[in-house]
Amino acid sequence: MEVIVAQHAGFCFGVTKAVDTVYEQIDRTDAGNIYTYGPIIHNETVVSDLEKKGVRVIESEADIEGLKGQKGTIVIRSHGVTRKAQAALEETGLNIVDATCPFVKRIHKVVAEESQKGKSIIVVGSANHPEVEGIVSYVQGKVYVIDGPESAEKFDENRELDYTLVAQTTFNKKKFQETVEIFKNNGYNINIVNTICNATDERQTEAEEIASKADAMIVIGGAHSSNSRKLYEICKEKCADTYFIQTLEDLHLNLTENVKLVGITAGASTPKNIIEEVQNYVRTNF
Numbered sequence: 001m002e003v004i005v006a007q008h009a010g011f012c013f014g015v016t017k018a019v020d021t022v023y024e025q026i027d028r029t030d031a032g033n034i035y036t037y038g039p040i041i042h043n044e045t046v047v048s049d050l051e052k053k054g055v056r057v058i059e060s061e062a063d064i065e066g067l068k069g070q071k072g073t074i075v076i077r078s079h080g081v082t083r084k085a086q087a088a089l090e091e092t093g094l095n096i097v098d099a100t101c102p103f104v105k106r107i108h109k110v111v112a113e114e115s116q117k118g119k120s121i122i123v124v125g126s127a128n129h130p131e132v133e134g135i136v137s138y139v140q141g142k143v144y145v146i147d148g149p150e151s152a153e154k155f156d157e158n159r160e161l162d163y164t165l166v167a168q169t170t171f172n173k174k175k176f177q178e179t180v181e182i183f184k185n186n187g188y189n190i191n192i193v194n195t196i197c198n199a200t201d202e203r204q205t206e207a208e209e210i211a212s213k214a215d216a217m218i219v220i221g222g223a224h225s226s227n228s229r230k231l232y233e234i235c236k237e238k239c240a241d242t243y244f245i246q247t248l249e250d251l252h253l254n255l256t257e258n259v260k261l262v263g264i265t266a267g268a269s270t271p272k273n274i275i276e277e278v279q280n281y282v283r284t285n286f
């Protein structure tokens with residue numbers, strides 16, 4: 001049986017940068033207590049290793065409030081934060097280290113500039129995802145969040161207005177194109193800025209290619225990881241026998257003799273060692 005592991009799998013540039021940033025702070029003698037605003041990535045193994053090294057996760061406004069007057073460092077993760085949270089973090093007086101991915105920062109800039117020009121903004125993504133909440137907070141004016149083609153069909157706003165449409169960085173690129181087509185066909189005057197990041201694009205393209213020829217497909221990623229779920233969705237469409245797991249422990253493979261090719265891919269927040277473990281297990285046991 002053949003096993004193919006996607007070349008574009010696991011930590012992306014932005015996640016690597018964010019995780020490295022926290023470890024760099026741990027190595028510093030002047031960082032004081034270290035906090036991350038939300039788990040630094042959607043991976044329990046990494047988060048628990050950081051916890052063991054004294055890094056604490058803060059999540060709420062009350063947590064931020066509680067830090068006032070203390071000393072230490074807060075790292076902002078790759079998703080970025082809302083303007084309100086950014087201001088509250090700065091008000092604590094702690095040292096703020098911003099590890100927001102540049103691809104996300106670019107979207108903040110686009111929506112801020114476009115909305116200042118008077119355009120209404122449409123964000124294609126999950127409304128309650130922290131990255132999208134952050135993007136929305138940079139809009140000065142009307143903003144709509146839609147989660148894909150179905151919502152685009154139902155969208156019924158003023159067609160006289162000018163719109164700018166952006167996407168969550170990890171959005172499914174095929175669904176993004178479908179969404180864009182619907183807006184164009186429905187007569188909206190819309191400026192499209194495709195903000196799906198390169199890492200997502202590469203991972204989705206390769207995952208689809210492998211899943212198209214694989215008899216079984218394994219997608220490794222955190223349960224809350226948006227980009228990993230999108231990979232699962234894409235693979236499942238091409239390969240009915242697709243498994244979504246967080247670690248090797250979740251994997252209960254049921255492969256028949258007919259399975260000749262198993263594909264493996266992983267979301268942007270999956271560490272290399274987990275991918276290796278899964279790959280070794282499949283190669284050794286089947």
Ligand code: SF4
Pocket residue numbers: 012013014015078079101102103104169170197198199200227268
């Ligand atoms: S998935 Fe893309 S936007 Fe998100 S951290 Fe990685 S490179 Fe940055």
